[in-house]
Amino acid sequence: xxxxxxxxxxxxxxxxxxxxxxxxxxxxxxxxxxxxxxxxxxxxxxxxxxxxxxxxxxxxxxxxxxxxxxxxxxxxxxxxxxxxxxxxxxxxxxxxxxxxxxxxxxxxxxxxxxxxxxxxxxxxxxxxxxxxxxxxxxxxxxxxxxxxxxxxxxxxxxxxxxxxxxxxxxxxxxxxxxxxxxxxxxxxxxxxxxxxxxxxxxxxxxxxxxxxxxxxxxxxxxxxxxxxxxxxxxxxxxxxxxxxxxxxxxxxxxxxxxxxxxxxxxxxxxxxxxxxxxxxxxxxxxxxxxxxxxxxxxxxxxxxxxxxxxxxxxxxxxxxxxxxxxxxxxxxxxxxxxxxxxxxxxxxxxxxxxxxxxxxx
Amino acid sequence: xxxxxxxxxxxxxxxxxxxxxxxxxxxxxxxxxxxxxxxxxxxxxxxxxxxxxxxxxxxxxxxxxxxxxxxxxxxxxxxxxxxxxxxxxxxxxxxxxxxxxxxxxxxxxxxxxxxxxxxxxxxxxxxxxxxxxxxxxxxxxxxxxxxxxxxxxxxxxxxxxxxxxxxxxxxxxxxxxxxxxxxxxxxxxxxxxxxxxxxxxxxxxxxxxxxxxxxxxxxxxxxxxxxxxxxxxxxxxxxxxxxxxxxxxxxxxxxxxxxxxxxxxxxxxxxxxxxxxxxxxxxxxxxxxxxxxxxxxxxxxxxxxxxxxxxxxxxxxxxxxxxxxxxxxxxxxxxxxxxxxxxxxxxxxxxxxxxxxxxxx
Numbered sequence: 001x002x003x004x005x006x007x008x009x010x011x012x013x014x015x016x017x018x019x020x021x022x023x024x025x026x027x028x029x030x031x032x033x034x035x036x037x038x039x040x041x042x043x044x045x046x047x048x049x050x051x052x053x054x055x056x057x058x059x060x061x062x063x064x065x066x067x068x069x070x071x072x073x074x075x076x077x078x079x080x081x082x083x084x085x086x087x088x089x090x091x092x093x094x095x096x097x098x099x100x101x102x103x104x105x106x107x108x109x110x111x112x113x114x115x116x117x118x119x120x121x122x123x124x125x126x127x128x129x130x131x132x133x134x135x136x137x138x139x140x141x142x143x144x145x146x147x148x149x150x151x152x153x154x155x156x157x158x159x160x161x162x163x164x165x166x167x168x169x170x171x172x173x174x175x176x177x178x179x180x181x182x183x184x185x186x187x188x189x190x191x192x193x194x195x196x197x198x199x200x201x202x203x204x205x206x207x208x209x210x211x212x213x214x215x216x217x218x219x220x221x222x223x224x225x226x227x228x229x230x231x232x233x234x235x236x237x238x239x240x241x242x243x244x245x246x247x248x249x250x251x252x253x254x255x256x257x258x259x260x261x262x263x264x265x266x267x268x269x270x271x272x273x274x275x276x277x278x279x280x281x282x283x284x285x286x287x288x289x290x291x292x293x294x295x296x297x298x299x300x301x302x303x304x305x306x307x308x309x310x311x312x313x314x315x316x317x318x319x320x321x322x323x324x325x326x327x328x329x330x331x332x333x334x335x336x337x338x339x340x341x342x343x344x345x346x347x348x349x350x351x352x353x354x355x356x357x358x359x360x361x
Numbered sequence: 362x363x364x365x366x367x368x369x370x371x372x373x374x375x376x377x378x379x380x381x382x383x384x385x386x387x388x389x390x391x392x393x394x395x396x397x398x399x400x401x402x403x404x405x406x407x408x409x410x411x412x413x414x415x416x417x418x419x420x421x422x423x424x425x426x427x428x429x430x431x432x433x434x435x436x437x438x439x440x441x442x443x444x445x446x447x448x449x450x451x452x453x454x455x456x457x458x459x460x461x462x463x464x465x466x467x468x469x470x471x472x473x474x475x476x477x478x479x480x481x482x483x484x485x486x487x488x489x490x491x492x493x494x495x496x497x498x499x500x501x502x503x504x505x506x507x508x509x510x511x512x513x514x515x516x517x518x519x520x521x522x523x524x525x526x527x528x529x530x531x532x533x534x535x536x537x538x539x540x541x542x543x544x545x546x547x548x549x550x551x552x553x554x555x556x557x558x559x560x561x562x563x564x565x566x567x568x569x570x571x572x573x574x575x576x577x578x579x580x581x582x583x584x585x586x587x588x589x590x591x592x593x594x595x596x597x598x599x600x601x602x603x604x605x606x607x608x609x610x611x612x613x614x615x616x617x618x619x620x621x622x623x624x625x626x627x628x629x630x631x632x633x634x635x636x637x638x639x640x641x642x643x644x645x646x647x648x649x650x651x652x653x654x655x656x657x658x659x660x661x662x663x664x665x666x667x668x669x670x671x672x673x674x675x676x677x678x679x680x681x682x683x684x685x686x687x688x689x690x691x692x693x694x695x696x697x698x699x700x701x702x703x704x705x706x707x708x709x710x711x712x713x714x715x716x717x718x719x720x721x722x
Contacts, residue, residue: 029680193683195661197558197582200678203661207683219685221558221661222583223616227691230618230648255584257591261622287591300556300564300582303664305676315666315676317561319390322554322568324580330588 001166001180003032003212009171010057011064011127013120018071020064024051025167029208030305030312040069040082047089050199054168055242055278056130059095062086063123066103070119074112079104092251092293092329094243094280099126127170133275134172136343141178141238141273144346145187148235155188156235159225162196162253163205164240164273174240174273176206178341183215191217192234194225196253198299198326222255226262237263237270238341244272244279246360248334248349249286254327260336269338276342281358286331293328300324362527362541364393364573370532371418372425372488374481379432381425385412386528390569391666391673401430401443408450411560415529416603416639417491420456423447424484427464431480435473440465452654453612453690455604455641460487488531494636495533497704502539502599502634505707506548509596516549517596520586523557523614524566525601525634535601535634537567539702544576552578553595555586557614559660559687583616587623598624598631599702605633605640607721609695609710610647615688621697630699637703642719647692654689661685
């Protein structure tokens with residue numbers, strides 16, 4: 001999508017330097033900096049520290065991580081080692097292991113000397129596929145928004161949690177793809193942006209990318225969405241997902257479940273926008289079976305922002321001696337989800353398997 | 362309650378200086394500073410800027426504000442003026458207007474020259490009454506916790522939102538009064554503390570006062586409570602209230618409604634601890650009838666904390682050009698509330714009026 005009128009992706013190859021470039025998302029919205037990633041180890045670090053984040057982008061970043069590994073050493077054992085390191089870098093996003101396994105299978109089938117070239121091609125294909133999936137999500141979600149706008153007869157208010165915009169993907173985004181499509185088509189839409197503590201991806205990333213693209217939006221504390229729904233100020237909730245089960249349970253950023261409860265309680269439609277690589281067909285019960293990543297408690301104990309002198313700093317929030325806990329995701333049961341917007345269309349969560357011709361046995 | 366083993370209240374008279382002392386709560390947990398408030402105008406400022414906050418403490422502070430007004434001028438018109446200024450200083454807390462009206466009625470009945478002495482006495486009585494109400498809440502809530510502990514057979518985990526501890530009252534607190542009573546009686550209890558954006562009263566005040574008193578606690582982001590409830594990590598939710606309707610709707614800090622929804626969805630008991638001055642018998646429908654204060658959007662756009670050099674600073678969180686909205690309270694419908702803990706006992710919200718012999722017509 002656009003920054004100051006210029007089109008960007010979140011990740012791109014720099015073959016002349018045997019490297020991959022990313023937008024460092026830990027510095028947004030205060031600094032826009034590009035990082036050149038030149039080794040497997042650096043890509044693992046970029047994923048772990050969330051310089052790249054968002055399930056679809058992590059998938060593409062891991063694919064390029066496999067390219068960087070092949071540039072270092074094309075042998076089978078390094079291929080195996082790289083796959084293990086990348087899969088271990090973040091536990092929740094299913095796209096990560098999906099992309100790594102795909103790269104690994106393709107590369108393992110070739111002789112070592114042919115692996116670098118194929119790796120570059122296959123990683124680019126994974127990145128391009130992400131963009132195409134998200135464009136399809138944009139089309140299907142736009143249909144939903146158009147029907148809702150016709151019904152309401154006024155500007156729509158969409159609430160989103162965390163960042164599932166283009167910064168969370170290679171381009172377009174998942175939850176925000178329908179919003180961008182609506183905005184670009186002239187359908188008036190305003191976005192309520194949950195700030196999304198503790199890492200503030202809403203206030204930092206979603207607000208930034210919506211602003212860069214010119215989409216009207218307002219940042220709210222994570223506590224405010226239920227109140228706004230009670231007062232008719234939210235027409236639809238759209239979130240992304242880090243993993244969706246075969247039964248339609250949605251694992252997404254911590255706090256998503258609370259918004260789904262409020263949407264259900266107030267008759268507000270609640271959608272998850274999900275490209276198929278985010279669906280884990282091996283899992284039925286999201287609450288019992290998905291391992292929830294606990295991140296460093298320091299994320300809760302601190303907040304990063306801009307000081308009046310223009311420098312970026314973290315402030316410490318807790319009294320000395322107070323502990324914090326930081327579960328990073330939660331699971332919204334399928335019963336609270338109005339529908340899943342995926343590249344093949346919009347379905348009720350209990351029909352997801354049918355849409356993708358998957359057995360639920 | 363105690364700080365380093367010494368007992369404190371949040372507000373106390375300093376008659377030798379014709380002043381009232383408060384703990385400045387805007388600097389906690391990083392600085393502990395006492396402010397001497399010497400005029401009506403300074404008390405209005407202390408309430409508006411939340412140097413004192415919490416519905417019961419605001420009531421006591423407003424009562425002492427009436428004392429300071431009388432020290433300035435005992436005439437009828439100044440009495441009237443003082444009442445108006447204080448009531449306008451915060452719109453949501455019903456205790457504020459309750460305390461001011463009570464002071465005003467008592468003072469108006471006397472000749473001007475007798476008003477100062479009565480004002481000191483009556484304000485002290487309002488403060489002492491708050492402490493006694495909260496001690497009664499502590500006893501009734503302790504009974505609930507004891508029964509729950511007997512049932513669970515292990516340490517209890519209580520979740521609370523915002524600060525309804527002793528800092529929100531004159532002493533003891535409302536939501537935390539049963540927790541202090543349990544802890545002091547040797548019943549093992551651990552508190553999940555919602556940080557409570559945007560002003561972070563949980564992370565700043567609740568964590569601080571629990572820590573000072575030695576109560577085990579863990580700070581979590583406002584997004585995390587639902588997930589913890591899904592996994593059996595919360596045995597009870599106890600919150601305070603800024604206003605409770607005759608029908609048992611609970612108006613409290615923004616985000617309370619989301620926790621009530623999650624508690625209901627997971628079969629976790631959800632209680633509001635409420636001294637009777639917080640009940641507004643004139644209101645039946647909390648959602649339609651309670652005016653919700655919208656505070657400065659800067660509270661959402663910034664976060665105050667400690668820099669590594671030990672100074673307290675606010676960091677700015679939003680991209681340039683992104684707006685924010687800051688509704689400060691929400692209303693939890695009575696249907697989601699397991700019970701109200703008040704000085705007369707614990708009742709279901711629909712029996713509140715009966716407990717206080719109030720008509721619902």
